[in-house]
Amino acid sequence: MAEAERINIDDPEVDMDLGQRLLYRGKLFTGEVEEYLGGARVSLESYVEGLPDGPAWEWYKNGTLESEMTVRKGRAVGVAKRWHPNGVLASERTFSDDNGAMLSVREWDENGQPTKSWSKGES
Incomplete structure (x- = not known):
């Protein structure tokens, strides 16, 4: 190939x-x-x-991974992750594989403490 x-x-x-x-x-x-x-x-x-x-990545200028995700025809699909500059996971967003709709969000502060959690269908 x-x-x-x-x-x-x-x-x-x-x-x-x-x-x-x-x-x-x-x-x-x-x-x-x-x-x-x-x-x-x-x-x-x-x-x-x-x-x-396809796959997409972003890095901080110092080379630390900032985000990774997969895109299909311009729409996010699957799990997209973002990290704080110190390398701690900052967010995880889940998107539908068929239409890119957001299904869930989880976020953490720079110390890894949860700050937000949301799933489609929650009240």
């Missing part, structure tokens, strides 16, 4: 069309898109036909 094409979001040949789809050299892009800040990679997302589709 061929390696996915990888581009930098700041490449001058990257653009968006009116439907907010990612274009590279005038064509809908399929591959991976990186973003750098001050020389440090801060995000990596997968795209299919111009839409986010």
Whole structure:
């Protein structure tokens, strides 16, 4: 299997069309898109036909993982996680695999203490 094409979001040949789809050299892009800040990679997302589709990660500038999620046709699916800068889990959001609806949210403070818990259908 061929390696996915990888581009930098700041490449001058990257653009968006009116439907907010990612274009590279005038064509809908399929591959991976990186973003750098001050020389440090801060995000990596997968795209299919111009839409986010597949795994996506964000890092703090120091290289610590900030978030990870999966996207299908531009919508979050499954479990999305975010971490505090100290590496402690900050949130976990669960999305429906069929339409991206949020099903649950759990959040923690920087010490790992729960601060929020919500599930669809709770009153």
